[in-house]
Amino acid sequence: MPIFVLSAKSIRMKSLFLLLSLLLAGCGGSYNNPLDVAFGDPFVLAASDGRFYMYGTGGAAAGFRVCVSDDLVTWRDAGVAYQRGEESWGVDCFWAPEVYERDGRYYLFYSANWRENPNGDAETFRIGVAVSDSPAGPFTDMYDRPIFDPGYPVIDANVFWDDDGSVYLYYSRCCYKHSVESGVSEWARREGLYDEIEESWVYGVRMKPDFSGIIGQPVALLMPPATMDDPQAEWESRSVTSREVNRRWTEGSFLLKDDGRYYMMYSANFYGGEHYAVGYATSDSPLGPFVKSADNPVLQKNTDRGGDVTGTGHNMVLTLADGDRYCVYHGRTSATGDRRVVFIDPMEITPEGKLVVHGPSTDRRPKPRL
Numbered sequence: 001m002p003i004f005v006l007s008a009k010s011i012r013m014k015s016l017f018l019l020l021s022l023l024l025a026g027c028g029g030s031y032n033n034p035l036d037v038a039f040g041d042p043f044v045l046a047a048s049d050g051r052f053y054m055y056g057t058g059g060a061a062a063g064f065r066v067c068v069s070d071d072l073v074t075w076r077d078a079g080v081a082y083q084r085g086e087e088s089w090g091v092d093c094f095w096a097p098e099v100y101e102r103d104g105r106y107y108l109f110y111s112a113n114w115r116e117n118p119n120g121d122a123e124t125f126r127i128g129v130a131v132s133d134s135p136a137g138p139f140t141d142m143y144d145r146p147i148f149d150p151g152y153p154v155i156d157a158n159v160f161w162d163d164d165g166s167v168y169l170y171y172s173r174c175c176y177k178h179s180v181e182s183g184v185s186e187w188a189r190r191e192g193l194y195d196e197i198e199e200s201w202v203y204g205v206r207m208k209p210d211f212s213g214i215i216g217q218p219v220a221l222l223m224p225p226a227t228m229d230d231p232q233a234e235w236e237s238r239s240v241t242s243r244e245v246n247r248r249w250t251e252g253s254f255l256l257k258d259d260g261r262y263y264m265m266y267s268a269n270f271y272g273g274e275h276y277a278v279g280y281a282t283s284d285s286p287l288g289p290f291v292k293s294a295d296n297p298v299l300q301k302n303t304d305r306g307g308d309v310t311g312t313g314h315n316m317v318l319t320l321a322d323g324d325r326y327c328v329y330h331g332r333t334s335a336t337g338d339r340r341v342v343f344i345d346p347m348e349i350t351p352e353g354k355l356v357v358h359g360p361s362t363d364r365r366p367k368p369r370l
Contacts, residue, residue, distance in 0.1 A: 030364045031073040033309075033331075034341040040271070040330045041096040041156070041252065041314040042342045044072070045135055048101060053135040055081065055097040055108070056330070058340070064097045064110065066136050072318075072326070072344060072368045081137030082108055082130055089128060089145050091115045096156045096252070096314070099135065106132045107211065108139045109169075111155040114146060123176040125153035127169070129211045147207070148214045152178070156314070159207070160255040160286065168286050169207040169214065170221070170264070172251035175200045183228040184237050184248065194246035199224050202253045202266055204287050221288045222266055222281060224248040235297050236268040238275035245270050252314035255286070258349045264290055265298075265355075267313035272338075274301055274310035278329065280355050299329065299357045308333045309360040311340070317347065325349075326368060327357045344368075 039056025047053055052069045059065035066081035082097070084090055090112025097110045107129055114124040126146030130139035153174040160168045175198035179185075185197040202222040206215040225233040239245050252267040262283045269275040279296030283289060301310040315329035327347040330340040345359030 029367050031367050032364045033343040033345070033360065033362050034333060034336065035073065035075060035344060037067055037075050037342040038336075038339055039067075039342050040340040042328050042330055043096075043098045043316050044318050044328050044344075045099045045101065045106075046318065046320070047106075047135045048104075049135070051135075053078075053099065054328075054342070055099055056342070057095045057097070060094070062092065063094055064108070068136065071370060078136050081132075082110070082139040084112075085141070087144060088141055089114060089116075089126070089143075093125070095125075098157060098159065098316070100159060101135065104133075106135050106139070107142075107159075108132070108137075109157040109159055111157060121153075121176070123153040123174055125155045125174055127154055127157045127171055142211060147211060150203075150218060154203075156252050158253050158255060160257075162257070162286055165209075166286070167207045167209055167211075168204055168255070170202060170204045170253045170255055172249075172253065173201045173203060175247040175249065180224075182224070182226045184224070184233065184240055187228060188240055188246065193243060194240070196246065197240060198247045200247075200249045200251050202250050202264070206287075219287050221290050222250045222253070222264065222292070224250055224268070231294060232279070232292050232296060235277060235279070235300070238277075239270040239273060242273075242275060244273050244275065254316045256317050256319075259353070260284075261353060262286055262290075263349070263355055265315055265317065267315070268297070269313075271313060272311070274303070274332075276311045276313035277301070278313055278315055278327075278357070282353070293355065295354060298355060299327065299359060302360055307360065308335075308362060309343070312343070312360050318344075320368060320370065322369060324369060327359060329359075331360055333362065 042056040045053045054067045062084040063082040066078045067075040068078045069075045095111045114126045117124045132139040154171045156172040158170040179196040180199040188194040203218040205218040254265045265280045277297040277300035281290035281292040312331040318326045347357040
């Protein structure tokens with residue numbers, strides 16, 4: 001009888017293959033990015049009916065569409081969830097919806113250009129809220145006005161309920177008419193590129209429980225680095241240094257809490273370009289101060305590493321019932337061109353407190369365990 005002797009390396013490879021096969025079988029199969037959903041700024045709600053609802057920018061001329069899934073991988077279009085009415089405060093550019101379930105009702109926070117525009121500005125973005133008895137809508141505006149007026153255009157609402165019941169609203173001040181002097185703006189002038197650099201900043205503020213307004217004054221939490229030698233300056237300034245546009249973004253914030261620590265994820269660079277990327281910062285308080293991670297960016301294009309994904313950003317984090325976390329974001333591939341499509345990749349916060357996103361990916365991966 002022949003005797004087969006397996007090397008340690010062979011045993012490890014076979015064990016790994018068996019483990020992956022069991023994972024794929026146990027999770028009901030596999031999937032690969034991008035998903036068949038053409039949204040920018042995607043947001044996924046795990047609703048109490050056991051289904052997942054995805055909202056995003058695009059798909060509706062003056063509102064938002066919704067897609068529904070049972071497994072986070074296969075999605076179907078469920079129609080228009082919100083449509084601007086004749087009396088709506090918003091007129092166009094409906095962006096970045098987020099939906100939250102509270103006490104059996106569903107609240108949609110979104111950005112749009114405000115109809116009040118006495119100065120004829122090109123951007124009048126504000127943030128509003130609509131409500132529905134169903135996650136699929138239809139949603140109707142709770143108020144005939146934005147939640148508040150900070151005196152400058154704002155987008156990308158993110159809402160966080162803390163353990164003590166306090167509600168916080170996070171948003172991005174738009175770049176529009178927000179010229180900021182910095183080491184990067186000085187460099188751009190010396191190079192003959194741009195006379196000025198406009199910036200967007202992330203702010204936070206407490207919000208009234210009925211979402212009718214804010215409590216106190218907004219606090220600036222995150223902004224682009226002021227100096228060229230800042231460790232974050234290289235990746236957060238690529239839209240300028242690559243000669244793409246005279247703007248630096250800090251936008252698309254998303255707050256989560258882990259082991260008493262607040263993690264704010266955010267996107268930097270031009271949302272329409274290849275350099276759009278995600279970083280994070282941490283704090284002991286929901287209103288900061290936040291300290292950016294030395295590991296930034298945690299999600300960025302992979303074309304310089306043999307991949308096919310660019311423009312990764314405006315993410316949210318979906319935490320499943322078993323504690324598994326997934327980073328949901330938009331990106332582009334050579335096949336999708338300029339069209340933004342949705343990706344979903346596993347992410348984790350390590351025991352040492354390090355936030356890690358396992359992406360961007362286009363290879364086959366086990367489906368999320370539900």
